[in-house]
Amino acid sequence: MTKEPNPMLKAALEYGPLVAFFIAYLKLKDEIFTFGGTEYQGFIVVTAGFIPLFLISTGLLWKLTGHLSRMQVVTAVLIVVFGGLSVWFNDERFFKMKPTLIYLLFGGALGLGLMRGQSYLKSVMEGLMPLQHEGWMILTKRVTGLFLGLAVLNELIWRTQATETWVYFKTFGLPASVFLFFMFQGGLFKKYSIADESVAETEKAE
Structure with missing residues (x-):
């Protein structure tokens, strides 16, 4: 059953992860992080953080509305796949x-x-x-x-x-x-x- 959540909350869940990605990138873009002996640029680290944040927001959106469009589902899958590939291959x-x-x-x-x-x-x-x-x-x-x-x-x-x-x-x-x-x-x-x-x-x- 589709529900109608607070419009402001819905907008925050839809666009919040993207805004967080942007802010984090500006803060960390020139930083280099070392994990397991491998160096990662700020962009990769921010991408790694964006993936779970986006999934959490999508999950909350589904819980609030009781529905996710096919577009939202496909977008989530591609973010996990291609974001994951960027982190895995450091590319x-x-x-x-x-x-x-x-x-x-x-x-x-x-x-x-x-x-x-x-x-x-x-x-x-x-x-x-x-x-x-x-x-x-x-x-x-x-x-x-x-x-x-x-x-x-x-x-x-x-x-x-x-x-x-x-x-x-x-x-x-x-x-x-x-x-x-x-x-x-x-x-x-x-x-x-x-x-x-x-x-x-x-x-x-x-």
């Missing part, structure tokens, strides 16, 4: 690849649904924004393009820029890109809103 590149794979997986899944004439996005977000079928299909095409574009952008940034630049991009750039994208979908939401359609039909009947 930050694995963790930097994670956003690319997340966006490729989600974009690919949405694209597969479109090829089948379906909007998988609808099953995830329908409760948040009820739209007509055509609206969902258009939005899904746009979100697919967004995800694939962000995957390419993440690759370009982590492969060509300094780690600190990538951390800023991961912490602020990616969330801001998604937020701005949906901000600019207002026209679509208004045009294909089921509520608006119902109002229009009522006015015609009168």
Whole structure:
């Protein structure tokens, strides 16, 4: 059964680990830590701490809401796998690849649904924004393009820029890109809103 937790608490659980990662990185980025005779840069140590923190937050979120989306589950799995690989091999590149794979997986899944004439996005977000079928299909095409574009952008940034630049991009750039994208979908939401359609039909009947 899905529950409705306090919005502020929900936001803290969703974004808290990312903010903690960012702050910890800024404090430890120039530090070198030695464990078992092996030297680890601050980024790797922060990544090692981020994994359990993210899992704890996700677990609390599941306990509070009684539900986790497939996106949240897949994200948690990829964080464990690629974060773990970065720590195990002492190589930050694995963790930097994670956003690319997340966006490729989600974009690919949405694209597969479109090829089948379906909007998988609808099953995830329908409760948040009820739209007509055509609206969902258009939005899904746009979100697919967004995800694939962000995957390419993440690759370009982590492969060509300094780690600190990538951390800023991961912490602020990616969330801001998604937020701005949906901000600019207002026209679509208004045009294909089921509520608006119902109002229009009522006015015609009168």
